[in-house]
Amino acid sequence: MGGRGRRSRTQRKHFKDGRENVWKRPRSDAQQQEDFNAKKHWEPFATQNPAFDDYYKEQGIVSLEEWDTFNKFLRRPLPAAFRINSSSQFCDDIRSQLENDFMKSLQAEDTDGNEVAAIKPLSWYPENLAWQSNFSRMQLRKNQILERFHEFLKLENEIGNITRQEAVSMVPPLFLDVRPDHFVLDMCAAPGSKTFQLLEMIYRSVEPGTLPSGMVIANDVDVQRCNLLIHQTKRMCTANLIVTNHEAQHFPSCRLKKNNTAKSETGGVKELAIDQLLFDRVLCDVPCSGDGTLRKAPDIWRKWNVGMGNSLHCLQVQIAMRGLSLLKVGGKMVYSTCSMNPVENEAVVAEILRKCGGSVELLDVSAELPNLIRRPGLKKWKVRDKGSWLASYEDVRKFRRQGIVPSMFPSGKHYNEESANDQEADLEVIPENGGESINGSYLMEDKTSSDNNCEEEISDLPLEYCMRIVPHDQDSGAFFIAVFQKLSPLPAIQKKTITPPELLTSNDRSEKSEDLGTEEDLMEIALTDVKEQSTEPFQDSDIADEQTAASTDTEANNISEETEPEDIPAPVSQETVPEVARGKRKLQLQGKWRGVDPVVFLNSDAIINGIKTFYGIKESFPFSGYLVTRNSDTNHVKRIYYVSDSVKDVLKLNFLGGEQLKITSIGLKMFERQTSKEGNNAAMFRISSEGLPLLLPHITKQVISAKEIDFNHLLQYKTIKFADFVDAEFGEKASKLLLGCCVVVLNKGCEIVHDPPHVNASTIAIGCWRGRTNVAVMVTAIDCQELLERLVPKTDKVNGSTPDGCKPPIADDAVTKVNGVDSEDIVTHTPDISG
Incomplete structure (x- = not known):
């Protein structure tokens, strides 16, 4: 196969010109001009x-007096908004820059020519952490006056200091x-802005070098959106994050099997901190028709129809009920x-309230x-259905009952059999177009008016506690x-019978269904007969294991390896499981999910001890047992990830429960393999930029302090020889480090130099590589740019000079070799994820 490909390419080289396509007619000049004009004169979306x-006027979303204003705002571009990352090291700096710089320097005019604030904090968001601009995203891109503000937004968003949302x-x-x-589940998480917000809350008030005890599981059904x-x-x-790829309505209930629990009591398996994955908080931001986003997605005007919302109603109920079943009491x-x-x-x-009875309460959060x-x-x-307004389920025509269900109406009542029969008597078959049938069939026409005379239903539930934002x-x-x-706990569930419910009499219904008990008793029934599913579209956390496994196995077969995201470790390998954990369900060596490599706890003492010794990692830092990787072959491990206590417990629970979670990303990338010509095995793994903030307070070797001038030079010139540092003492200390990765900490002015440096919340540090004759920065170019923005005076950058007027130690366009690796590659190279 490979040989044929090579011959084809060799022969193709001898053709100087492409073959003429005799089937393609040449386009005339007039046709080409017509196509050009069509592209040139682009018309905006119809609004x-x-x-x-008609639909929203009838529903009374807003009063008729407000309708014109409501309609006017729907057709305006949406103002740009963003949120400051509250856990960012530079949170206070960014907020101060917005309040004292951009807010005062930028100005805008309203439609009446009056001057208004161009940007302002959202008054309802705590601590001035969320901001809104009076300019749309399009205006921010094209207005030259706003160019500096737009560049600021792009840079800080890329770094992670702000999130545009x-x-x-x-x-x-x-x-x-x-x-x-808290353990938090985000059921439909992509694109991830709310997940990021939840993580900020988890990390609130966490000290440097420590991790919160909670975690977030972010799930999405689509691999590309993952x-x-x-x-x-x-x-x-x-x-503290796990990303999974499941249908939200079938999200697995990860639990320790009863046989494993029993064996753990005898000492066969170490008892876990949790035996069932339940959540303190669940965010259920379900798929919807999205007409609330018309201002930023005007193409919805063309696509919108009543059926979009009707078709999603049942799925939304199922997802919400599944979320409640996974929620702790x-x-x-x-x-x-x-x-x-x-x-x-x-x-x-x-x-939801009807199904859950008194087990769930709708909260009033108006205060x-x-x-x-x-x-x-x-x-x-x-x-609204097929041009008719329906006030209750009794008005639904029989052949439409599969698409229009009772739960769509305020009362939620099922149709009455007698009234339905009466309604069918009012239907007669008439041909369309004055008596002619189409393809031998006739259309059903309702003799009653589309606006029937039934009394309008009003819900008796406290739905006023919900919130609508217009x-x-x-x-x-x-x-x-x-x-x-x-x-x-949620109430009992009834078994589903083969006969559709609408075809059963009331006597049949009582005979076909039985009370299965409360949510804690449902697991055994589900395991004994997985073919019987619930009449309700939900299952509490104990009963979905086997059904979920069947659906996810099918789902996994449709996912190719090519669509998997980068840097994603995944489910646990069998090599970490004790023999007693293997039951009827055989766990595969490569994990149960096709196209997703297994997560393996790193148990190589040689690698772990080598890293601890090289960087002098303190014994107080929980290290061994918290490292995972994607490859069980330690000779080819490229990346090592660190997980928190909570994530480690969930990972073990998932493994013992049969790998029901399809994990696409887990943990914090802490180390990456770095090869060098010297062959120094002790420096085989360098600290990644992502893992440095967590690890920095716990390392005692390969870390040195640099004065501001030398620190800035490293950010500007990327590679500096030992003799070229302004501070000769720093250059001497750097030369005495071992070959390999090192950390350079910024020493701010009058601070006393400690060895190793003292670390606090304001400490700024970068990862570097100590070569034979120089120190090279191993930080992305955008990170270097962001740090320079904060550290180097703007006048110096504008004039092109360096602090203190010193001579640049290396030319900007120079490329030096550091242990066989181009210094530019070290700064900008993004490693692959193979192995």
């Missing part, structure tokens, strides 16, 4: 949709009340959508975030939020 206007999208995590010790999620959260540099769940449709919002919330303008949820609405209240997108608290 009119009569069906949209729609303002209303920041609201749901704020109502979860996340604390550092890539985006991983890229977004990678900027957080966290060891006493925990909170936020349900949210970026849709204005009550069928996707209040109808889903009402159905929280008092500056956030929000409106109460609706108590009444209608359902665009014209605070110049934002539209959003819907509901906050639940789980008071007790």
Whole structure:
């Protein structure tokens, strides 16, 4: 096969010109000009949709007096918004720069020519950490006056110091009340802005060199969107995150099997800190029609139709119920959508409350975030289907009952059999077009009016506790939020019968179903007969193991290796499992998920002890047992990841439970293999930029302090010889380090030099490589640029001079070799993920 490919390429070299395509007619000049004009005169998206206007006027989303204002705001570009990373080392600096620099220097004019603030903090977001600009994203890109501000946003967003995010999208995590010790599940997480926000809350008030006891699991059903999620959260540099790839409505309940629990009591398996994966907080931001994002996605105007919301209703109920089943008693769940449709919002919330009975409570959070303008949820609405308005399920025609379900209506009541029969009597078959049938079939026409005379339903549930955010209240997108608290285990589930429920009589229903007990008793039933599924679209955490395994096995077969994201360790290898943990389900050596390499706990004493000795890692730092990698062959390990206590426990639990979690990313990349011509095995693994902040307080070797001038030179010139450092003592200390990775810490002015340097929250450090004759920076170019922005005076950068007027120690365009590696490659090279 390879030989044929080579011959083809060799023969092809002899053709100087491509072969003529005799089947393709040449285009005339007139046709080419016509195509050019069509491309040149681009027309904006149409922002009119009569069906949209009719639907939301009837639903009463806003009053008729507000309709024109509401409509006007929907057609305005959405202001750009962003959030400062509260766990960032430079959080205070960035906030100060916004308040004292950009906020005062940038100005804008409103439509009346009055001067208004160009950027301002969102008054409802705590601590001035969220900001909004009066300019749209398009204006930020094209306006030269705003160029400096736009460059600032791009740089800080890439570094991870800020996150560009729609303002209303920041609201749901704020109502979860996340604390550092919480286990949090983000069920539909991509693209990851809310996940990043949850991680910030987990890391709140964490000291340097320590990790919070909580964690976040971020899940998404689409592999490509998982890539985006991983890229977004990678900027957080966290060891407390797991990214999974599952259908949210079938998210696995990871639990320790009863046989493993029994054996652990006899000493066969060390008992884990947790035996079942339940969560303190669940964010359920479900897939929706998205018409609340019309301001930033105007193409939705053309696509929007009533069926978009109707078709998603059942899936939204299933995802929300699955989230509640995985929630601990006493925990909170936020349900949210970026849709204005009550069928996707209040109808889903009402159905959740009906299914859960008194085990779940809808919380009134109107007193929280008092500056956030929000409106109460609706108590009444209608359902639109095939051009007809339906006030209750009784109005639904029989052949439409599969698409329109009772839970879409305010009361949630099933149809009455007698009234349905009466309605069918009002239907007669008539041919279309004055008596002619189409393809031998006739259309069903409702003799009753589309606006029937049934009394409008009003829900008796406290749906006013829900929150609706509409665009014209605070110049934002539209959003819907509901906050639940789980008071007790969810109620019993009924078995599903083969006969469709609508074809059974009331006697049949009582005979076919039986009470299966509370949520703690359901696991055994599910394991004995997985073919019988719940009539309810949810299963509590104990009963979904076998069904989830079947669905995820099928799902895994559809995923190719080419679509997997980069830098993603995944499920655990069998080599780490004791013999007693192997039951009926055989665990494969390469993990159960196709295309995803296993996560392996690194047990190589040679590598671990070599790293600890080389960097002088303190014994107080939890190290051995917290390192994972993607390859069980220690001779080919390229990356080593560090995991927190909570993630380690979940990883072990997942393995003993049969690897039900399909993990696409886990842990913090702490070490990377770095080869050198000297063959120094002790320096085989260098510290990664992501892992340096966590590890820095715990290393005692290969770390030195540099004065500001030499630190800035390293950032500017990337590679400096020992003799060229301004501080000769620093150059001498650097020359005495072992060949390999080292850490250079900034010594700020009058600080006393310690060996090793003292580390606190304000410490700035970079990873470097100590070569034979020089020190080279091993930090990405964008990180160097960001640090220089903060450390080097702007006048020096503008004039092209260096601090203190010293001569640059190396030319900008020079490329030197450091132990056989180009210094430019060290700065900018992104390693592959093979091995």
